[in-house]
Each structure stands twice: as structure tokens, then as C-alpha cells.
Amino acid sequence: MNFKELEQRATNIRINIIKALHSAGSGHPGGSLSAADILSVLFFHEMKLDPENPKMDDRDIFILSKGHAAPVLYSALAEKGFFPEEDLLTLRKINSNMQGHPDMRKVRGVEMSTGSLGQGFSASGGAAMARKMDKKDSRVYVLLGDGELQEGLVWEAAMSAGHYKLDNLVAFVDWNGLQIDGNNDDVMTVKPIDQKFASFGWNVLMIDGHSLPEIIDALDQARACKGKPTLIIARTIKGKGVSFMEGSAGWHGKAPNEEEAKRAVEELGGVWA
Amino acid sequence: MTVKMATRQAYGEVLVELGHEIENLVVMDADLSKSTMTAEFGKVFPERFINMGIAEQNLYGAATGMAISGKVVCASTFAMFATGRAFEIVRNSIGYTRANVKICATHAGITVGEDGASHQTFEDMALMRTIPGMTVVNPCDCVSAKKLIRQAVAMDGPVYVRLGRAPVPNFYQEDDDIQLGKGKCIREGKDLTVIATGIMVSEAMIAAEKLQEEGLDVRVVDINTIKPIDRDIIVKAAKETGRIVTAEEHSIIGGLGSAVAEVVVRECPVVMEMVGQLDTFGESGKPDQLKEKYGMDAEAVIRACRKIMER
Numbered sequence: 001m002n003f004k005e006l007e008q009r010a011t012n013i014r015i016n017i018i019k020a021l022h023s024a025g026s027g028h029p030g031g032s033l034s035a036a037d038i039l040s041v042l043f044f045h046e047m048k049l050d051p052e053n054p055k056m057d058d059r060d061i062f063i064l065s066k067g068h069a070a071p072v073l074y075s076a077l078a079e080k081g082f083f084p085e086e087d088l089l090t091l092r093k094i095n096s097n098m099q100g101h102p103d104m105r106k107v108r109g110v111e112m113s114t115g116s117l118g119q120g121f122s123a124s125g126g127a128a129m130a131r132k133m134d135k136k137d138s139r140v141y142v143l144l145g146d147g148e149l150q151e152g153l154v155w156e157a158a159m160s161a162g163h164y165k166l167d168n169l170v171a172f173v174d175w176n177g178l179q180i181d182g183n184n185d186d187v188m189t190v191k192p193i194d195q196k197f198a199s200f201g202w203n204v205l206m207i208d209g210h211s212l213p214e215i216i217d218a219l220d221q222a223r224a225c226k227g228k229p230t231l232i233i234a235r236t237i238k239g240k241g242v243s244f245m246e247g248s249a250g251w252h253g254k255a256p257n258e259e260e261a262k263r264a265v266e267e268l269g270g271v272w273a
Numbered sequence: 274m275t276v277k278m279a280t281r282q283a284y285g286e287v288l289v290e291l292g293h294e295i296e297n298l299v300v301m302d303a304d305l306s307k308s309t310m311t312a313e314f315g316k317v318f319p320e321r322f323i324n325m326g327i328a329e330q331n332l333y334g335a336a337t338g339m340a341i342s343g344k345v346v347c348a349s350t351f352a353m354f355a356t357g358r359a360f361e362i363v364r365n366s367i368g369y370t371r372a373n374v375k376i377c378a379t380h381a382g383i384t385v386g387e388d389g390a391s392h393q394t395f396e397d398m399a400l401m402r403t404i405p406g407m408t409v410v411n412p413c414d415c416v417s418a419k420k421l422i423r424q425a426v427a428m429d430g431p432v433y434v435r436l437g438r439a440p441v442p443n444f445y446q447e448d449d450d451i452q453l454g455k456g457k458c459i460r461e462g463k464d465l466t467v468i469a470t471g472i473m474v475s476e477a478m479i480a481a482e483k484l485q486e487e488g489l490d491v492r493v494v495d496i497n498t499i500k501p502i503d504r505d506i507i508v509k510a511a512k513e514t515g516r517i518v519t520a521e522e523h524s525i526i527g528g529l530g531s532a533v534a535e536v537v538v539r540e541c542p543v544v545m546e547m548v549g550q551l552d553t554f555g556e557s558g559k560p561d562q563l564k565e566k567y568g569m570d571a572e573a574v575i576r577a578c579r580k581i582m583e584r
Contacts, residue, residue, distance in 0.1 A: 103369075104341070104370055105370065105371070111341065112337070112338075112341055112370070113365070113366075113369050113370045115365070116361060116362075116365040116366075118330075118334070119334050119337075119362055119365055119366045121334075122330070122331050122333075122334025122335055122337075122338070122362070122366070123334050123335065123337045123338035123341065123366060124338060125331070125334070125335045125338060126334065126335030126336060126337060126338020126339040126340075126341075126342070127338035127339070127341060127342045128338070129323060129335065129338070129339065130299070130338065130339045130342035130343070130344050131342065133299070133320065133321065133344075134342075152330070153330045153331060153334060153362070156326075156328035156330055156331035156334075157331050157334065157335070159326070159328070159331075160325055160326065160328065160331055160335065163326075164323075
């Protein structure tokens with residue numbers, strides 16, 4: 001395992017998140033940065049996919065159910081080579097493919113259009129069922145936000161994935177504890193996430209969402225688990241990697257200005273050009 | 274004596290035929306398979322039938338997941354829940370991605386009958402019509418239902434198919450040419466045109482025959498596709514007959530009447546009357562009693578025709 005490479009990929013993803021959001025002038029840095037390590041492992045270690053052949057028949061698919069974290073998905077796809085890095089700077093701009101929330105019809109590598117919470121998760125269940133029906137060994141990965149768990153649709157989807165024993169489905173919860181109006185626990189507690197999903201028939205794992213070895217190990221355990229979908233509750237820090245954004249609900253949906261973006265990129269070891 | 278059969282029955286039958294013909298056809302339901310008639314497909318093709326339980330939002334979300342994985346999906350429940358409860362999933366997951374999902378919804382309109390207002394939807398076509406790229410189909414009998422469902426399944430992209438609970442007379446013959454998106458002039462006439470959809474087509478025909486006795490020559494057009502609507506047949510009717518009455522088992526707000534008016538006001542303004550559910554909820558009762566009480570039967574069409582002749 002080349003942890004150095006995965007770490008560097010995660011850092012590059014973070015740097016591009018900051019640059020894209022600064023260029024856009026709006027968007028969601030906190031929940032994009034918190035998921036960068038998970039996406040680095042998925043795109044550069046776990047998933048079977050080919051940027052040269054994005055519709056490859058037996059590929060694994062990733063769905064960003066927390067669609068507002070679009071910058072982390074776009075940055076991971078660009079890092080993987082699905083499209084040029086420069087495209088990221090058109091994020092949220094008129095006539096760009098880089099929509100504020102991901103559009104599968106516009107961006108190579110985006111498997112499902114998301115943005116309205118809960119719907120990506122619901123689609124991931126259908127995609128996993130289709131693969132079972134076809135007896136494919138292709139797997140489905142989906143990332144949810146913690147605040148997203150407040151959506152009723154999430155629990156309909158959780159119930160059906162457990163019922164149909166979708167062991168080719170792996171869901172991450174990016175548990176950074178914060179949502180727009182503040183702490184999950186103040187707005188509408190989602191705890192206990194583990195017991196809720198376990199009671200819906202899921203194999204539940206709890207990890208540090210910024211530890212590459214723990215993410216990798218959890219994905220291995222998910223693969224080994226038969227007869228149940230796996231939920232990986234990843235404890236994360238909103239804004240991870242940028243000191244002044246870490247742990248701040250204020251950075252949920254606000255873009256950095258030039259000075260902030262420069263500082264963030266330099267903190268991450270990147271070059272602000 | 275004309276054979277009477279519910280369009281949902283035709284749906285159930287054509288699904289089994291299609292199951293044999295189309296390998297990647299998947300049928301999904303939300304615990305109403307005996308009512309929506311998808312159960313027979315489930316018996317014949319258990320490996321391609323998925324019951325999602327009483328969870329309509331997830332029904333359509335998961336149907337999208339199936340579609341992005343290469344399946345053609347017919348996903349069914351009652352029209353109320355398919356278009357009402359699941360609206361935003363249908364809009365954002367199915368509509369926005371142009372997913373190959375056919376929303377075949379049954380128990381639309383007042384003819385749901387005894388179940389009453391909570392289950393009688395008059396808003397479904399209005400809601401589905403506003404979603405970009407959504408095709409909206411409303412067959413008037415079982416012969417056309419089967420033909421239209423086949424065409425809906427054959428085309429790529431989302432389609433809303435509105436089906437009914439109550440038996441309706443079989444109006445068309447097996448060899449009649451029924452095309453999705455094409456209206457059909459089923460009775461010539463020069464004084465006015467009744468443009469009808471769904472169960473109101475046969476009511477319009479009864480009305481036209483009766484009005485003939487009064488010396489009124491009524492044209493009747495069956496609009497089986499509310500969107501994209503057949504503009505040509507509407508404009509032709511406006512130009513040639515100068516008066517249009519629309520008839521639908523749906524709210525007069527946002528449905529066939531509105532769709533026809535949108536064409537008429539822009540291309541050939543003529544007077545119009547609209548037969549349909551007024552701005553009110555329904556109630557329990559037998560379908561025929563409800564059709565009479567809420568003004569969606571041949572008599573209501575006759576009243577509208579007489580009224581428009583006085584304008």
C-alpha cells in the first residue's frame with residue numbers, strides 16, 4: 001500500500017477544492033474537505049474504474065448523495081484524469097459543466113445527478129439491486145452527509161438495502177457533526193447512527209475518516225461481509241486540512257476570498273498562482 | 274355489447290408480454306401489485322420484479338438507480354403517491370437525469386370511487402407536465418393502453434402513464450393505428466370539437482351522438498398524450514370548428530384543458546369550455562355517481578357543448 005501517494009492525492013484534491021470554490025465565489029468547502037480522504041481511497045485504491053473508458057461495463061460506481069460537496073467529487077475525478085484540472089475553475093459559472101451540484105449528463109465520471117438530499121442514496125440501492133440481478137461483481141459506493149440522515153427517504157432506502165441484503169453496497173456517512181444551522185445534535189440529532197443502521201440490517205463500522213489505513217481496512221471488511229450492506233461511519237472534521245475552516249459551521253456554504261484561498265492552499269503545501 | 278375492462282388490467286397483461294420480449298425490463302411496485310396489476314409480471318418473472326414496500330419515494334429513487342444501470346423500468350403505485358408524494362424524486366432523480374423510467378400509475382381520478390378524496394388525484398397530469406422532458410400519456414381504453422405502453426417502453430426517457438381503476442368500454446379495434454403523441458379524430462363534426470382524454474373519450478362520444486339529435490355536429494378528438502401535445506390536431510379543430518370543449522378526469526387547472534388552451538391562445542384563439550374536476554376534492558361513492566356529481570360524464574360534456582354554442 002502506498003499511503004504516501006494516497007495522502008498526496010487527498011492533498012491535491014483539497015487544494016483543487018479551494019481553488020475551485022474561490023473561483024466560483026460560492027459553494028461548500030467544509031463538507032468537501034471533510035470527505036477528501038475517503039474519495040482519495042475510493043478513487044485511487046478501492047474502485048475499479050477507467051477514466052479512458054468511463055462507461056466500462058463492470059466498473060464500480062460512486063454516487064455523491066451529499067451533492068453539495070460537488071467540489072470534492074469534481075476534484076477527485078480531475079485528479080483521476082476524467083477531465084482537465086482547468087475545468088474545475090469553471091465551477092458554478094454560466095455555461096459550465098461544473099454545476100453547483102453534480103450533473104451526470106454534463107460531467108464525465110459522474111454516475112448520478114444529486115443535490116436533493118437522500119436521492120443519491122436511494123439510487124445507489126437501485127444500482128446495487130441491478131448489479132445483483134445481473135450477477136455482476138461490480139460494487140456501488142455512496143457518500144452521505146450526517147445532516148442528510150434527517151431525510152425520511154434515507155430510511156426508506158436503508159430499509160430496502162437491508163431487506164434485499166445488498167452486500168455490494170457500501171455507504172459512508174461523512175460524520176463531521178455540523179450542518180447549516182449548527183451542530184447536528186442541536187438541530188436534529190441523528191444519533192445513534194450505528195444502532196439505527198444495524199437495526200435496519202446493515203453491517204456497521206466506525207472509523208476515523210481521515211485515517212487512510214482505517215478507510216482501507218473498513219472497505220476490506222465491507223467486501224468480506226456477505227448478506228448485508230455496509231455502512232462506514234467516518235468521523236471527520238468539517239473543513240479538514242485548512243486550519244481556519246476546521247470545525248466551523250460557518251464554512252459549510254461560503255467560498256474563501258483571495259486572501260483566504262491563498263492561505264488555505266499554502267497551508268496544504270500547494271502553490272497559489 | 275362493448276367489452277369493459279380497466280386500463281390497469283391492460284397494463285398488467287402487456288407487461289407480461291413485454292417481459293418475454295425485453296430482457297432488461299424490470300418492474301417495481303410499492304405494495305400495490307395486486308391493484309396496479311404488476312403482480313402477474315412478478316409471478317412470471319420473479320427475478321425481475323421488486324417490491325419496494327410502502328415507500329414511494331424510494332420506489333422512484335431506486336428505479337432511477339436501476340435505470341442508470343441499464344435497465345428499462347416500469348415503476349408502479351397509485352397515481353396520487355407516484356406524482357404527489359414522490360414528486361420531487363420524480364423531478365430531480367428521474368426527470369433531471371432523463372432516466373429510462375416509466376411511471377405507470379393506476380387509480381387516477383374520480384373513478385377510484387369508494388376510497389374517497391385522499392386517493393383521488395386530479396393533479397397528477399398537471400404535476401408531471403411541468404417536468405422538462407417528461408412525456409405524459411393518458412389512454413382512453415385497453416386497446417390503446419396496450420399500444421401506448423409498448424411505445425412508452427420502447428422510447429428512451431421518462432414517461433408518465435396514467436391508468437384507471439374502473440372498467441372502461443373498449444373503444445378501439447386491435448388494428449387501429451394508435452401513436453403516442455398523436456391525437457386521433459374519432460368523430461368528424463363541423464360545429465364544435467370536444468377534445469377529450471382518458472375515460473372522457475367515451476363520454477364525449479356518447480355526448481356527441483346525443484347532440485346530433487339536437488342538430489349539433491360535434492367533432493371528437495382523443496388526445497392520448499398530454500405532453501408533447503399534438504398541436505396540429507388542436508389548431509385544425511380550432512380553425513375548422515371555431516369552438517373547443519376539453520374533457521378530462523382531472524382538475525381543469527393544469528391538465529388537458531390548460532394544455533389545449535396553451536396551444537389555442539397562441540396559435541388560433543377560439544372560445545373554449547373545460548369539463549373536468551373543478552377546484553375541489555372528491556369523496557367516496559360509486560364511480561358513476563361521482564362522475565355525475567362532479568361533472569365528468571357525458572351529461573357534463575353536453576352541458577358544456579350547449580353553453581359554448583351560446584357564446
